Amino acid sequence: MAGRRVVVFPSSAELGPALAHLVLSRAERAISSRGRFSLGLSGGSLVSMLSKELLALPELDCSKWLVGFCDERLVSFDDPESTYGLYKSHLFTKTNIPDSGILTIDSSLPVSECAEDYTRKLKEAFPGEDFPVFDLLLLGMGPDGHTCSLFPNHPLLEETKRIVVPISDSPKPPPQRVTLTFPVVNSARCVTFVSTGGSKAPVLKEVLEGREGPAFPAARVVPTSGELFWLVDDSAAASLTIQVERFSSGAKL
Numbered sequence: 001m002a003g004r005r006v007v008v009f010p011s012s013a014e015l016g017p018a019l020a021h022l023v024l025s026r027a028e029r030a031i032s033s034r035g036r037f038s039l040g041l042s043g044g045s046l047v048s049m050l051s052k053e054l055l056a057l058p059e060l061d062c063s064k065w066l067v068g069f070c071d072e073r074l075v076s077f078d079d080p081e082s083t084y085g086l087y088k089s090h091l092f093t094k095t096n097i098p099d100s101g102i103l104t105i106d107s108s109l110p111v112s113e114c115a116e117d118y119t120r121k122l123k124e125a126f127p128g129e130d131f132p133v134f135d136l137l138l139l140g141m142g143p144d145g146h147t148c149s150l151f152p153n154h155p156l157l158e159e160t161k162r163i164v165v166p167i168s169d170s171p172k173p174p175p176q177r178v179t180l181t182f183p184v185v186n187s188a189r190c191v192t193f194v195s196t197g198g199s200k201a202p203v204l205k206e207v208l209e210g211r212e213g214p215a216f217p218a219a220r221v222v223p224t225s226g227e228l229f230w231l232v233d234d235s236a237a238a239s240l241t242i243q244v245e246r247f248s249s250g251a252k253l
């Protein structure tokens with residue numbers, strides 16, 4: 001791993017623009033070296049923050065972006081629980097990202113077939129790689145320490161071979177989902193968690209400071225050679241005792 005950076009912001013109002021600049025800087029870096037930017041998106045609270053902040057950038061060119069989903073709920077795209085559906089209305093339709101640059105699940109399939117279909121799409125998009133290497137994965141973390149749709153004590157945490165796995169007993173509704181596995185998450189060039197609000201404070205402390213091994217899924221995110229950022233606000237960071245970086249506007253992420 002390139003080293004973990006825990007960066008604390010006074011509030012989401014300061015975190016949001018910094019997140020958008022981090023996305024832009026990794027996009028520029030990727031496009032100049034590989035001709036495209038591969039980005040994995042998470043759902044939940046990230047959707048509205050990321051969409052708002054990216055659209056606030058003066059120049060957002062997504063023509064060379066390839067967007068996938070770190071996890072997705074198996075519901076139709078017009079269901080308010082659909083992560084793709086939310087990004088479509090909040091972000092995609094307001095940018096120049098081509099339809100061919102968005103890798104969606106086929107929500108009409110049964111969950112196991114849906115995971116296989118999404119695996120096939122990722123393999124086509126990342127030819128020659130055992131595990132797709134995304135330029136940037138944006139992750140959230142639930143108050144139980146889950147990330148993607150990888151939940152505490154679930155057998156899927158131990159998956160070492162597959163790229164995408166189905167889950168039909170998600171403790172957080174909706175129950176049927178597909179998710180990237182840890183080998184994919186930990187292969188990324190950059191992984192960035194975004195965690196805000198006081199409800200995340202106890203679990204954030206366990207994940208970042210816990211001494212009892214990686215009990216929480218989010219604590220298992222340790223990129224093999226990529227960067228790892230935790231962008232958190234003061235409320236989420238309230239219980240931390242480790243050394244953190246306090247964000248200042250000139251700081252480089």
Ligand SMILES: O=C1O[C@H](COP(=O)(O)O)[C@@H](O)[C@H](O)[C@H]1O
Binds near residue numbers: 141
């Ligand atoms: O269900 C999910 O939850 C996590 C965390 O969401 P948050 O609202 O607590 O930030 C999210 O990262 C994941 O993509 C989503 O499916």
